[in-house]
Amino acid sequence: MKLAEALAQRADAVRRVEQLRARVVGSARYQEGEVPAENAAEVLAQAGEVMDELELLIRRINRTNSTAVIDGHGTLTDVLARRDVLRLRHSVVTAAADAAAGRDQRGAARQLRSELKMFSALPVAALRAQADVLSKEIREVDVLIQRTNWEVDLLEE
Template sequence: MLRADAARRVEQLRARVVGSARYQEGEEPAEDAGALLAEAGEVLGELEDLIRRINRTNAHAVVEGGGTLTDALARRDVLRLRHSVVTSAADAAAGRDQHGAVRQLRSELKMLSALPVAPLRAQADVLAREIREVDVLIQRSNWEVDLLD
């Protein structure tokens, strides 16, 4: 939560710096871009320290089923990618990437699926369940594990 807040703060400061970096001659800038840039640097330094602490904690925190929190995060990331690939393959095999293209004449070539759609959908469902389970494990660990210094 702290990490997300710091990242949002940096993005807000970045937008304010960009908005105040130039101003019309004879006018005053809306804000002091230099001060905003310095503030962004401070928040980025705090964010770096926080990320280091989070990474250190994740590498040392053992989760249910063995392995570290870092291992669980890597597992979730790969499961998400795997789910995306399988879902995309099923959509393509089902003709979903054709934007509703339908054969209009008998003389047109018929499109055939090179992959079995139903088993791919079933595999995607299993992967989605695994993602949810790993997510629950990660969320629970986030509440149970104290952040290291």
């Protein structure tokens, strides 16, 4: 099985656990004289089985990520860390640009000449350009990750 397939299975298992959780919560209590929609204990046991499978799958994915080497970039885990930090960096730079441009101040335009002027403490255009570069880097890293996910075989337990 390829890593990408395992990632899809992991996402499906997470969705199944959430659905089972909702079913357990919906059936955990019922009124006297009524029959619950489902046996909450059985649904809870089913959720436990799916979570056990999910744990094994996550372990295999993590093991694969830590051993799959991408030429010139380190392991897949290294590349995933790089992507996470690029996303965080992009978020901070765009937030700074928005704040410097006054986008975070709702209705803060001057109404009277006697009101104080607001000035930007940061170069908005340069920050936007930096955000564009970061966006490009994120896209490139995402492509590298996706390609690797379809090339690498999932390690066995």
